[in-house]
Amino acid sequence: MQNQLRTKDLITIGIFSAIYIMAYAVLSGVLFTPVLFMLMLPIGALLMGPVYMLYIARTQKVGAITIMGFLTALIIGFLVYGNILIALVIFGFALLAEFAAYLGKYKSLKWNILSYSFMSFWAVGVFGPWWVARDWIRELTITSGYPAEFADGVLSLATPLTLFLIIASTLISVLISSFVANRMLKKHFVRAGIA
Amino acid sequence: MITLSDVSFSYGDDDKRVLDSVSLHIDQGECVLLCGKSGCGKSTVLNLINGIIPNHIEGTLTGTVTVNGVQPKDVRIQELSATVGSVFQNPKSQFFSLNSSDELLFACCNHRVPRQVMQERLAETTETFNIAHLLNRNIFGLSGGEKQKLACASVYMNRPDVYVFDEPSANLDASAIQELRQIILALKQAGNTIVIAEHRLHYLLGIYDSVIYMASGKIAGRYRQEDFVNIPEDERRQMGLRAIHKPTLREPKPQAIESEPAIIVETLTCRHGNKVAVQIENLKLPKHKVIAVVGKNGAGKSTFAAGFSGIHRATAKIADEKEMSRRERLKRTFLVMQDVNHQLFAESVLDELMLGHAFDDTERIQQAEATLEQLNLLQWRDEHPQCLSGGQKQRTAISTALFASKSYLIFDEPTSGVDLIHMMRVAELIQGIKNRVACVLVITHDIEFINYCCEYVVEMDAGRVMNAYQLDVDV
Amino acid sequence: MEQSIDRAGVGLILDPRTKLLLLILVNVLLYSFGPSVYLYAATGFAALLIVLAGVYRPLLYMIGMYAVLFFVNRLMGFAPEGILQTWSALSLPLFLFLPLFMYAILFFTTTTIGDAAAAFHKMRLPNVLLIPLLVMFRFFPTIGQEFRAITNAMKLRSAIGRGNPLRTVEYVYVPLLFSLVKTGEELTLASLTRGLGLHKDRTYIQDPKLRWFDYGALVVMIFLIVARRWGPTI
Numbered sequence: 001m002q003n004q005l006r007t008k009d010l011i012t013i014g015i016f017s018a019i020y021i022m023a024y025a026v027l028s029g030v031l032f033t034p035v036l037f038m039l040m041l042p043i044g045a046l047l048m049g050p051v052y053m054l055y056i057a058r059t060q061k062v063g064a065i066t067i068m069g070f071l072t073a074l075i076i077g078f079l080v081y082g083n084i085l086i087a088l089v090i091f092g093f094a095l096l097a098e099f100a101a102y103l104g105k106y107k108s109l110k111w112n113i114l115s116y117s118f119m120s121f122w123a124v125g126v127f128g129p130w131w132v133a134r135d136w137i138r139e140l141t142i143t144s145g146y147p148a149e150f151a152d153g154v155l156s157l158a159t160p161l162t163l164f165l166i167i168a169s170t171l172i173s174v175l176i177s178s179f180v181a182n183r184m185l186k187k188h189f190v191r192a193g194i195a
Numbered sequence: 196m197i198t199l200s201d202v203s204f205s206y207g208d209d210d211k212r213v214l215d216s217v218s219l220h221i222d223q224g225e226c227v228l229l230c231g232k233s234g235c236g237k238s239t240v241l242n243l244i245n246g247i248i249p250n251h252i253e254g255t256l257t258g259t260v261t262v263n264g265v266q267p268k269d270v271r272i273q274e275l276s277a278t279v280g281s282v283f284q285n286p287k288s289q290f291f292s293l294n295s296s297d298e299l300l301f302a303c304c305n306h307r308v309p310r311q312v313m314q315e316r317l318a319e320t321t322e323t324f325n326i327a328h329l330l331n332r333n334i335f336g337l338s339g340g341e342k343q344k345l346a347c348a349s350v351y352m353n354r355p356d357v358y359v360f361d362e363p364s365a366n367l368d369a370s371a372i373q374e375l376r377q378i379i380l381a382l383k384q385a386g387n388t389i390v391i392a393e394h395r396l397h398y399l400l401g402i403y404d405s406v407i408y409m410a411s412g413k414i415a416g417r418y419r420q421e422d423f424v425n426i427p428e429d430e431r432r433q434m435g436l437r438a439i440h441k442p443t444l445r446e447p448k449p450q451a452i453e454s455e456p457a458i459i460v461e462t463l464t465c466r467h468g469n470k471v472a473v474q475i476e477n478l479k480l481p482k483h484k485v486i487a488v489v490g491k492n493g494a495g496k497s498t499f500a501a502g503f504s505g506i507h508r509a510t511a512k513i514a515d516e517k518e519m520s521r522r523e524r525l526k527r528t529f530l531v532m533q534d535v536n537h538q539l540f541a542e543s544v545l546d547e548l549m550l551g552h553a554f555d556d557t558e559r560i561q562q563a564e565a566t567l568e569q570l571n572l573l574q575w576r577d578e579h580p581q582c583l584s585g586g587q588k589q590r591t592a593i594s595t596a597l598f599a600s601k602s603y604l605i606f607d608e609p610t611s612g613v614d615l616i617h618m619m620r621v622a623e624l625i626q627g628i629k630n631r632v633a634c635v636l637v638i639t640h641d642i643e644f645i646n647y648c649c650e651y652v653v654e655m656d657a658g659r660v661m662n663a664y665q666l667d668v669d670v
Numbered sequence: 671m672e673q674s675i676d677r678a679g680v681g682l683i684l685d686p687r688t689k690l691l692l693l694i695l696v697n698v699l700l701y702s703f704g705p706s707v708y709l710y711a712a713t714g715f716a717a718l719l720i721v722l723a724g725v726y727r728p729l730l731y732m733i734g735m736y737a738v739l740f741f742v743n744r745l746m747g748f749a750p751e752g753i754l755q756t757w758s759a760l761s762l763p764l765f766l767f768l769p770l771f772m773y774a775i776l777f778f779t780t781t782t783i784g785d786a787a788a789a790f791h792k793m794r795l796p797n798v799l800l801i802p803l804l805v806m807f808r809f810f811p812t813i814g815q816e817f818r819a820i821t822n823a824m825k826l827r828s829a830i831g832r833g834n835p836l837r838t839v840e841y842v843y844v845p846l847l848f849s850l851v852k853t854g855e856e857l858t859l860a861s862l863t864r865g866l867g868l869h870k871d872r873t874y875i876q877d878p879k880l881r882w883f884d885y886g887a888l889v890v891m892i893f894l895i896v897a898r899r900w901g902p903t904i
Contacts, residue, residue, distance in 0.1 A: 005798055007273075007867035008251075008858045014805025015854045019846075021806065022813055050843050058851070067802055074803075079777055082770030084697040136704070140766055143705040154762060180836060187542045188844055192582045194851050245863050273868035281863040288856035291866070293808050297784045304872045305865035313875045335811050353864065506822045529826055536849050537816070538823035540830060540841045551829020581848045595827065 005063055013064055016055040017071045023048060024076055024123075037127050038162070042169040045120035049177025050184050052116050057185060057195040060106045062098070065115065069094015072122070081126070089125025093118050113178045120174050130158040196357060196388045197221040197244055202258035204239060204248060213239050215412040216258070223356075226379075226389040226402055231409035232435045233614045237392040240409075241359045243267065244390060246275040263356060277306060280350035284362040284612060286342035295332045295345055302353035316352055324348045324378065338492055340371025347378045358382055360391040364398060365612030368492045368640045372398045394614045397441040400424065408434060435615045442642045444652075447664040454665075457482035457633040458603070461512040465495075465502040465658075473498045473509075473658040480651075481665075483630050487645045488638045490655035496638045499655065500605045503636075504528040515602070515633065528603040529596035533611060535588045539580040544572055544591050547580050548598045566598045570624070586617055590624065602633040609637065610644045622648035681724035686781050686789035688884040692716075693773040695891045699898060700769060708898040709769050715890060716772035723780040732775070739764060783807050788876035797870060805857075812853065813846075820845050 005013075027040050055068070069091050077087030097118035104111025129137050134155055141151035189195035197220070204214040214236045221227050229237040242248040246267035249256045260267055263278050280302075283289045292298040299320065303313045321327050326348055329341055337345065343363060350358065360379070364372050376398045383389055383402060393399065406423040408416035416434075418426075424439055431439060456479040465473040473495040480486055488496050502509035505524035513519055519527065532538055541547040546554070548563040567573045570590045575583060580591050589609060596604055606625070610618045618641070625648055629635050637649060645652070645666075654662040684692075696712050703709075720729050739761055746757050783804070790800055820842055824830045830841050861867075 007801070007862060010798060010801040010867075011805050011854055011858050011861065014802035015809050015850055017802060018806040018809035019813055019850070022810055047839065050840075050847070054847055063798070067799060070799060071803060071806060075806075078693065079774055081767065082693055082697070082772075082774035083767065084694060085701065140705055141762060150762070176836075180840065184840060184843065188579065188581070189847070191542070192579050192848070194848070247859055247863070251859065251862060271868070272862040273865040276863050276865045276868075279863070281860070283856065283860055285856055287812070288853045289860035291804070291808060291857065291861055291864075292783070293811070294782065294784055300875050301866075302864035304874060305868050307869055307871065307873050310873065310875055310877060313873070317875075335815075350864065501822070504826065506825055525825055526828060530823075532819065532823060534819065534849070536852070537819040537845050538827070540824075540827075540844050550827065581844075599827075599829075 003061060005059075005061055005067075009059055009061060009064065012055075012058055013067050016051060016058075017068045019051050020048060020055075020068060021072055021075050023051075024072070025080060028076065028080065037123070038166050040123045040126075041120065041166055042173040044123065045116075045170050045173035046177050048120070049116060049174070049181035052119060053112060053178065053181035053185055054189055054195055056101055056106050056112055056115070057189070062102060065098040065101055065119070066094055069097065069119070069122075077125070086125040089128070090122040093122040109178075109182060113174065116178055117171065117174045120170055127158075130155065131163055134158070196223040196225070196263060197390070198259075198261045199240070199243065200259050202243065202256070202260060204243070204254055204256050206252070206254040209254070213412050214243075217412070217414055218258075219407060219414065221388060221390065223388055224383075224386050226383050226404050227391070228396070228399060228403040228406045229390065229392040229409060230394070230396060230406060230436055231415070231614075232616055233394075235409040236412040237409050238361055239412075241281070241361050241390060241392050244357065244359050245279045245281045246270065246272040273305070276302065276355070277353065278355055279357045279359060280353060280355035282343070282346050282350055282358065282360045282363050284365040286339060286346065286366060289346055290334050290342070293334055295334055295337070296330050298334060298345060299330075299349045299352050301349060306353060316354070320348050320352055323381065324351070338371065339367050340374050340492075343367060343371065343375055344378060347375075347382070351382070355387075357388045357390070360389070360393070362393055362395075362612055363391070364393065364395050370491060376402065394437055394612065396436060397438050400440065408436075432615065437615050437618070438643050442646065444642050444666075445646050446667045447652075448667045454481040454484065456480060457484075458513065458515045460503070461514065462510065463499070463502055463513065464510040465498050465507060466509075467498075471658065473502060475499065475660050478653070478660055478663060480634050480636070480653075482634060484650045485625055485629050485635045485637060485648055486651040486653060487649035488636055488653045488655060489640070489645070490661075494655040495658035496655055497607060498658070500530055500607060500636070500638060504530050504603070504605060506530070524603075527601055528605060529592075529599070529601040530605045530607065531589060531592050531596070531609060533608040535585070535592050536581065538592050538595075539588060542579060543577050544580055544583070544594075545576040547591055548595055550595075563598055566594050570594045570597075585613070586620065589621070593624070593628070597628065597631060603636070604628070604632050604634075605636045605638070607638045608640070610639065610641045618644055619647060682722045682883050683780055684719065684723070684776075684887060685878050685880050685884050686777070686786050687793060687878060688880065688887060689773070689777045689781065690789075692887060692891055693770075693777060695888075695895060696769050696773050699891075699895050700767075703895075703898045705766075706898055706903070708894045708901075712891065712894050713769040713772050715887075715894075716769070716776050719887060720772075720776050720779065723776075725779045728775050728779050732772075736764075736768075784874070785876050785878070788874035789878045791872065791874055792878050797867070797872070800872075801866070809850070813850070816846055816849050817842070 024044060027044055072094065073087040073090040077083060077090045097115040100111050100118060101115035138151045138155060141154070142148055185195050200218050202214055202217045203212050205212045217240065229240060231237055239248065242252065243260050244262055244267070248254065249268050250272045256268070262275070265275070265278070267275055290298055291301050299317060300313055303316065321330065324344060326344060329337065329345060334342065334345070364375055367375060379389065380402055391399065404420055406418040406420070407414055408418065426439065458480050460475055460478040463473065463475040464471060488499065490496055498507070501507040502511060503513065503524065505521040505528065508521070513524065539547060541550055544567065545563060548566065549559065552559050564573060564576065567576055570593060572587065572590055572594060575587060580588060583591065609621050613621070622644060625635055625637065639645060649666065651665050652663065653660055699709055699712055717729055743761065749757070787800060787804055790803070824841065830838065
């Protein structure tokens with residue numbers, strides 16, 4: 001097997017990125033608010049496992065996950081949200097995901113699950129500021145014409161407990177989805193010779 | 196221009212040769228038709244000419260292939276594409292762009308043609324193919340015929356000397372096929388070398404100079420055009436070839452006997468937004484008959500099927516013994532889609548039937564196996580449905596419908612891109628099941644197929660039924 | 671995910687690179703300096719650029735949506751605290767990130783894929799990124815069509831969709847992924863036989879050039895940033 005990405009791989013990358021990005025664009029549209037947005041992590045993680053695992057199985061080459069991350073960052077982060085910070089967060093998580101899968105030579109289920117977990121957490125870039133940059137969010141909210149109570153109300157939802165709940169539920173989703181994905185791979189795609 | 200000498204090929208490590216000592220020579224400017232049953236090796240010959248074999252599809256290749264003095268195995272497919280242009284059968288998967296103009300320029304962009312030359316070629320191609328109205332359009336908005344025209348034009352943009360066509364008419368209706376004929380004729384008259392692999396032969400009459408007939412990986416006959424067109428009907432069928440001359444529909448029955456209707460469509464109105472796409476009134480469909488639904492692309496045949504079956508919401512009054520609601524119609528009809536891949540969900544053929552039933556219900560399993568037996572699928576019961584051949588997939592879908600005791604079966608283009616033998620098998624199959632269901636509707640453009648298997652015709656145009664009549668001679 | 675395919679408006683269309691740069695600059699204006707009257711001016715400027723490009727519809731939708739939001743916000747002044755909090759949390763990001771959305775809309779509604787590709791190419795985006803990007807846009811509508819065909823097929827199989835929702839997801843994925851993989855394989859052949867990947871580089875018929883209104887738009891945006899940093903606080 002050649003290790004360089006060939007034209008055929010670039011087309012595979014484009015197709016799987018299209019499914020991945022379309023799913024997240026639809027989810028973002030449906031869940032577009034900070035509170036519901038927190039649900040995007042577990043829901044996204046639950047849905048995209050089969051796509052991601054088949055993607056790794058079909059490419060098996062260094063760079064594929066990074067490119068998918070780049071495209072997600074460009075389209076979702078930069079061109080849909082218009083937000084550079086979110087784009088950078090997405091790309092950063094994709095690099096971690098690539099590295100994890102690389103450590104398992106793209107064949108180890110364990111490392112691929114770790115890779116998928118990284119890939120499932122990029123959406124923290126969207127609501128992360130509510131935990132990390134509280135003052136900035138507060139000021140932004142108030143100068144946008146909202147009373148201070150509004151801002152404090154939102155911030156009161158962003159506690160360590162909610163953060164923990166989001167992370168825990170996302171990890172559970174990742175595991176369930178990876179399990180389903182692995183079973184589907186064996187049952188369908190490996191048998192049919194496309195994975 | 197093209198020479199194959201003593202070429203054999205087998206896929207992967209397989210021992211079975213898909214091509215077995217094939218030698219042929221095609222002159223500059225010649226137009227050659229490759230024909231033969233499915234799996235006879237004609238597509239393999241095309242793939243050897245455009246370099247897909249052995250550069251993309253791996254296997255064991257012996258003998259030499261030469262195209263314009265070059266051996267395809269020595270160069271990359273992309274380099275060879277300057278000499279050889281390829282047009283494939285499926286419009287859905289051969290476009291790289293969404294915009295038609297980008298698509299035309301695609302090959303030029305890849306070959307690093309300078310901007311100035313691109314503009315000149317675009318202007319010339321637009322003129323030659325008469326496609327000014329197709330520039331700068333969304334490709335998904337084009338009709339099947341327009342897409343295939345665009346595919347040919349986008350290959351022409353790169354100005355190759357050799358054109359290979361792999362079943363270009365498979366997804367086209369009658370008028371689009373005539374347009375395709377004009378394009379191939381124009382390419383030939385411009386002095387290009389053309390190789391076409393096809394099942395549907397009649398539209399190429401008068402274009403090809405010679406015909407190569409293949410069977411099980413070997414060349415089984417070579418014909419000059421004038422000899423090929425004079426092959427007697429019986430012999431042509433023996434060879435497993437579709438009509439060489441354009442077929443005509445059987446005559447309507449002079450005194451049609453009113454047979455008992457299975458179902459009466461009192462009204463059916465389907466809308467796309469505010470536009471009425473289909474409006475049908477008082478259509479009676481006869482019981483236990485195979486009914487062909489014909490009409491041009493865009494006449495509303497598929498919309499009719501979607502409205503009738505309940506897939507799409509429609510204002511409808513449809514009754515057999517009693518009036519059926521949309522939910523009941525969904526329950527009692529089944530649509531075998533043109534792309535049958537979309538309706539296979541399970542991990543084995545048996546499971547496909549058993550979906551929704553307890554998998555340890557031995558009585559149901561026996562019934563399922565009996566259904567599979569009738570459709571000649573029992574030996575594949577444990578195979579993955581997506582790995583089967585096109586015909587087997589189609590039969591699997593039909594078996595799910597029979598197993599679920601559906602009353603109305605609708606087929607959407609069941610014979611697009613199949614050879615004579617497979618077409619006759621589909622015809623026999625449909626004839627075989629028509630008495631098990633109330634009636635069978637077949638949406639089709641295939642006149643040869645209608646002549647083989649349909650007893651009743653519903654003609655549609657612009658969303659309305661123009662005519663409905665019984666055909667002469669029972670099948 | 672609406673990208674224009676066959677038309678890009680009829681008026682003054684900015685070069686795609688300008689639009690990307692404007693998007694970066696408005697991020698700077700928001701994140702480095704926080705909201706101010708200058709940020710609102712930038713938002714209005716984006717609206718102006720969209721209108722100048724001859725595209726009105728998305729703007730009308732935006733205005734309608736924000737009018738409703740604004741009205742509800744006023745009403746919420748009378749609502750009990752719990753509802754108030756929830757509502758503000760729901761509507762807040764729509765207001766906070768409006769300037770960014772406007773520039774994203776400007777890019778999406780006034781750039782064809784061909785123009786974007788040529789511009790990215792001129793920005794030296796390599797083929798390993800550009801080809802997947804083009805393939806991706808080509809597949810967005812395909813995925814939608816396949817998804818509809820599959821859900822239609824599922825309607826006829828009453829057995830599917832009952833019971834475990836995870837299984838339903840599986841039933842959608844099996845035909846969808848098989849079909850897309852197959853389409854991808856066929857597209858690969860159609861692309862290779864027309865030379866995709868022959869050279870490290872491709873040519874494009876579009877010739878992205880910066881014109882006077884590109885420079886004009888950038889000057890306005892830079893002026894807003896400078897004014898925010900050193901100008902009067904309003």
